[in-house]
Amino acid sequence: MERTAAFARVRDCLVVTLLGETTGRSWESLRSDLLGRLGASGVRGVVIDASAVAVVDDVDGRALADTVDMCRLLGARALVAGLSVEVVTALILLDAPLDRLEGEASVERAIERLLQGADDGQP
Amino acid sequence: MTNSGLQVRTTRQDTRGGSQGVDAAELIRRLEITPEDLRLVRSYGKIVVPQIAAYNTLFYQWMERQPEWSIFFSDAVRLTHVQQRQMQHWQDLFEVEQIDEAYVARRVRIGEIHARIGLSLMAYFAGIDHSMRIFKHELYDGSLSIDDYTHVSVAVSKLIHADATLVLDAYTRATSQKIADQASALLEMSTPVTALWDDILMLPVVGIIDSNRAQDIMSAVLRSVAETRARIFIMDISGVPVVDTAVANHIIKITRATRLMGCQSVLSGVSPVIAQTMVELGVDVGGILTKATLRDALAAAYEAVGIRLVTADGRAAGSRS
Numbered sequence: 001m002e003r004t005a006a007f008a009r010v011r012d013c014l015v016v017t018l019l020g021e022t023t024g025r026s027w028e029s030l031r032s033d034l035l036g037r038l039g040a041s042g043v044r045g046v047v048i049d050a051s052a053v054a055v056v057d058d059v060d061g062r063a064l065a066d067t068v069d070m071c072r073l074l075g076a077r078a079l080v081a082g083l084s085v086e087v088v089t090a091l092i093l094l095d096a097p098l099d100r101l102e103g104e105a106s107v108e109r110a111i112e113r114l115l116q117g118a119d120d121g122q123p
Numbered sequence: 124m125t126n127s128g129l130q131v132r133t134t135r136q137d138t139r140g141g142s143q144g145v146d147a148a149e150l151i152r153r154l155e156i157t158p159e160d161l162r163l164v165r166s167y168g169k170i171v172v173p174q175i176a177a178y179n180t181l182f183y184q185w186m187e188r189q190p191e192w193s194i195f196f197s198d199a200v201r202l203t204h205v206q207q208r209q210m211q212h213w214q215d216l217f218e219v220e221q222i223d224e225a226y227v228a229r230r231v232r233i234g235e236i237h238a239r240i241g242l243s244l245m246a247y248f249a250g251i252d253h254s255m256r257i258f259k260h261e262l263y264d265g266s267l268s269i270d271d272y273t274h275v276s277v278a279v280s281k282l283i284h285a286d287a288t289l290v291l292d293a294y295t296r297a298t299s300q301k302i303a304d305q306a307s308a309l310l311e312m313s314t315p316v317t318a319l320w321d322d323i324l325m326l327p328v329v330g331i332i333d334s335n336r337a338q339d340i341m342s343a344v345l346r347s348v349a350e351t352r353a354r355i356f357i358m359d360i361s362g363v364p365v366v367d368t369a370v371a372n373h374i375i376k377i378t379r380a381t382r383l384m385g386c387q388s389v390l391s392g393v394s395p396v397i398a399q400t401m402v403e404l405g406v407d408v409g410g411i412l413t414k415a416t417l418r419d420a421l422a423a424a425y426e427a428v429g430i431r432l433v434t435a436d437g438r439a440a441g442s443r444s
Contacts, residue, residue: 080383085345088383092341092376099410104385105352113385 005030007037010047013111014038014076017049027063031070038074045114046071049107051082061096068101079103081110145292147227150285160278161219167267167275168217174262175210181257182209182250191246213254216282230286234293244294251283314343319421322354322428324386329362337373341380348386355424356381359417361392371406378411387412387427391420 004026006017016034038046048067053060064080071078080103083091091098104110150156171178183206186192196202212233219226237247259276267275319325324347328340344356358377363370378388390413393401401408414420425432432440 079385081385083383085342085349085384088345088380089342091383092380098379098383099407101379101383102385103383105349106385109352109385 005033007033009041009043010107010111011115012043013045013047013114014041014043015047015049015107015111018053020052021055022053022060022063024059024063027059027067031063031067034067035070035074038071038076043076045111046076046078047104047107047110047114048078048080049082050080050087051084051107053087054084056087056090056094058094058096061091061094061098065097065099065101072100077114079110079114081105081107145227145231145289147222147224150227150288151222154281154285154288156222156281156285158221160281161221163271163275163278164217164219164282167279168214170264170266171258171262172214172217175214178213178254178257178262179206179210181261182254185253186250189246189249191242195240195242213258216286219282222285227289230289231293233286234290235297237290238294238297244291247290248287251287255279255283314340316343316347318347318351318353319357320424320428320430322352323357323421323424324348324351324353324355325357325359327359327362331365332363332370332373334369334373337370337377340373341377344377345380345384348381348384353386355389355427356386357389357391357417357420357424359392359420360390360397361394361417363392363397366397366400368404368406371401371404375406375411389414389420389423391415391417 004019004022006019008015008017014034014037016030018030022030034046048064050064068078068080080101082105083103088103104113186196196205212229215226215229259279263272314326316324316326324344326340326344330336332340344358347353348356358374360366360374366374374390378390381388388411390411393413393415412423414423434440
């Protein structure tokens with residue numbers, strides 16, 4: 001099966017880089033992979049790097065939100081990094097469930113924020 | 124300006140281009156203009172067209188007494204030109220063979236010229252009315268029977284009303300185009316996203332937010348956020364007169380969009396009335412950081428990006444206590 005994500009451990013964070021187009025199926029395998037690693041490693045945060053994503057549909061929006069929720073259940077805070085203006089606009093127009101989704105401009109900044117602690121950036 | 128602004132403008136032009144005024148067939152049908160009417164008008168034309176120079180003299184004797192005279196006819200060359208056009212215009216009407224697209228286009232053109240120079244509709248209708256008096260009374264030689272004269276009169280009226288319809292339509296379209304142009308110009312001026320400080324963006328929103336504008340605001344803000352990588356975006360809505368569910372939803376969407384790009388939105392200028400409506404409307408305000416004043420929002424922004432203001436002698440500045 002084609003690889004749709006790459007994983008990397010950076011300090012106390014797990015960085016998931018989304019590669020190219022995603023489907024409902026690929027999200028499922030990505031998720032089980034991610035959650036498996038998360039349970040084993042005991043990292044504090046997850047960064048979903050979406051800077052290579054150019055096109056999204058409503059499946060992606062929902063899958064993204066679900067993944068973030070699942071990470072939270074396993075005790076890790078998840079941030080989405082590197083969303084482009086076009087992708088954000090599309091997600092908003094698609095009415096994706098974004099309430100709990102948080103983003104950062106870059107992976108670097110996302111890691112910084114995750115390591116700073118949970119109090120930062122919350123209203 | 125933003126791409127979406129441009130798109131909005133082109134779409135508007137398209138819709139405008141789609142409704143190119145009144146259709147000749149529709150005009151004939153609605154005013155019930157028959158070939159007999161046109162024949163009657165032409166028969167009356169045989170009486171008045173040879174006297175068109177006399178009409179011109181009489182009309183401009185009257186015109187001289189109108190307030191528009193000094194504004195539009197101070198130039199002799201222009202006056203002659205306008206007189207020529209006007210005589211042609213009436214000759215065209217009294218020698219009409221058929222009402223086709225070309226005839227309609229010529230009439231619409233007159234309306235457009237009048238609209239462009241800013242002649243009031245009152246002046247236009249007064250002119251038409253006076254012209255009719257000249258044609259129907261002063262130039263009439265009494266050669267028709269009373270019956271024929273009545274029929275002619277009705278037929279001429281139909282063509283005059285057709286003219287009036289076309290001119291009014293041209294006026295209306297000129298006016299709505301002006302309004303549309305102004306609206307799009309206003310839209311372009313209405314999203315001045317400014318960098319207040321490193322990492323802090325600000326947008327004062329003045330006026331009503333509709334979905335078009337919300338879209339514009341969102342793309343302008345997102346673009347600025349992507350460009351500057353700001354961490355805080357302050358949206359000041361003290362200039363927004365009404366906040367209803369739709370507006371509140373637009374605001375929430377904008378805050379969510381910036382959050383996805385790693386930029387926290389702070390809403391400022393929330394008036395007591397707006398706070399009340401937002402809660403009463405059941406808008407989920409939990410996720411949005413709101414402040415009553417721009418000053419408070421700025422203080423929150425400084426705090427969030429880790430800036431502490433101190434006075435020259437080292438005391439904390441900006442605190443109200």
